[in-house]
Amino acid sequence: xLQQTPVARVLPVWRxxxxxxxxxxALAADEPGEAIRMWGRLGYPRRALRLHGCATALxxxxxxxxxDDLAELLDLPGVGAYTARAVAAFAYRQRHPVVDTNxxxxxxxxxxxxxxxxxxxxxxxxxATEALLPAEPAxxxxxxxxxxxxxxxxxxxxxxxxxxCPLGSRCAxxxxxxxxxxxxxxxxxxxxxxxxxVRGELLAVLREAPGPxxxxxxxxxxxxxxxxxxxLATLLDDGLVExxxxxxxxxxGSATTKPPPDPAGSGGGPRR
DNA sequence: GATTCGTGGGT
DNA sequence: TACCCAAGAAT
Numbered sequence: 323x324l325q326q327t328p329v330a331r332v333l334p335v336w337r338x339x340x341x342x343x344x345x346x347x348a349l350a351a352d353e354p355g356e357a358i359r360m361w362g363r364l365g366y367p368r369r370a371l372r373l374h375g376c377a378t379a380l381x382x383x384x385x386x387x388x389x390d391d392l393a394e395l396l397d398l399p400g401v402g403a404y405t406a407r408a409v410a411a412f413a414y415r416q417r418h419p420v421v422d423t424n425x426x427x428x429x430x431x432x433x434x435x436x437x438x439x440x441x442x443x444x445x446x447x448x449x450a451t452e453a454l455l456p457a458e459p460a461x462x463x464x465x466x467x468x469x470x471x472x473x474x475x476x477x478x479x480x481x482x483x484x485x486x487c488p489l490g491s492r493c494a495x496x497x498x499x500x501x502x503x504x505x506x507x508x509x510x511x512x513x514x515x516x517x518x519x520v521r522g523e524l525l526a527v528l529r530e531a532p533g534p535x536x537x538x539x540x541x542x543x544x545x546x547x548x549x550x551x552x553x554l555a556t557l558l559d560d561g562l563v564e565x566x567x568x569x570x571x572x573x574x575g576s577a578t579t580k581p582p583p584d585p586a587g588s589g590g591g592p593r594r
Numbered sequence: 595g596a597t598t599c600g601t602g603g604g605t
Numbered sequence: 606t607a608c609c610c611a612a613g614a615a616t
Contacts (some may be wrong), residue, residue, distance in 0.1 A: 323612090324611090324612040324613085325611095325612070325614070326599090326610090326611055326612090326613055326614090327600090327601080327602095327611060327613095328602080328603080328610085328611045328612090329611085329612070330600080330603090331602070331603085331611085332612090363600080363601060363602080364601075365599085365601040365602085366600055366601085366602080366613090367599090367600075367602030368599065368614090369599090370601095372614080372615095375603090397616060400613090400615090401614085402614045402615080403613085403614085404614085405612085405613075405614085406610070408612070414609075422612045422613075423610085423611070423613080424612070424614090440595095441595095441597095442595080442596085442614095443595085443614085444595085450613090463610040470612065472609095473612095476613080479609080479610070479611090480604085480610085481605090486614085512607095512608090513600075513601075516600095518598090518601090519601095520601055520611080521600080522601075527601095528595095556599095560599090
């Protein structure tokens with residue numbers, strides 16, 4: 323949930339989520355569509371699907387437990403370099419570099435004197451961060467937590483508070499006069515009008531509906547029919563949405579949630 | 595390595 | 606208003 327999403331926005335959803343599914347087996351036993359529904363408006367809904375897939379994999383491969391081996395963690399759906407190492411380090415106290423966007427920026431500044439980190443974590447980022455870790459695994463985990471907090475609270479992207487930073491004069495970026503980024507080089511990140519927004523609108527209808535809805539209920543969310551088609555097609559392709567035999571649409575695998583009265587008697591569609 | 599994938603709050 | 610940017614992962 324925390325992937326590319328501010329902590330404050332995650333917290334309420336996370337609490338409801340764990341209240342409903344306290345352990346992987348509980349989530350795995352429910353429909354993936356219910357995970358999408360509970361995801362709410364956190365964004366990147368494929369993460370909900372992957373989290374459900376992750377729970378399923380944990381049950382199938384690891385007896386419902388979260389493994390402590392880095393390679394096994396990396397094999398889980400939705401678990402990448404950051405999450406796998408965060409779990410191994412924070413939950414199991416292993417010595418791994420934990421590199422998120424905050425640590426990437428912090429290390430870029432402190433070590434390399436650059437104004438910002440890259441968009442994605444590279445092998446060089448992992449190596450540079452690993453070099454900063456104490457030898458003792460428990461201390462390394464504490465240091466990783468400290469790096470993340472430092473990057474998130476003081477060494478921020480916009481307005482870093484260098485005066486309050488405990489690293490003080492040991493920072494190469496500060497020593498270099500805190501040079502600003504040379505080129506903007508950031509992609510335009512507009513959202514309004516994109517297929518992303520249309521996907522979001524379509525999914526919002528399906529989340530709020532108790533079960534599959536007729537096509538007409540999806541058609542009202544966006545005026546451009548061709549863009550609507552495209553967005554719906556990608557949702558189907560991602561496995562977030564299912565088309566039922568009666569030409570209604572619903573969240574993946576959630577056809578069981580009390581379908582409305584069906585005169586045609588086709589039921590909620592077959593389930594496996 | 596570069597792109598794509600949502601959403602909302604801060605500046 | 607417009608833009609930035611979040612505890613990234615998959616392709």
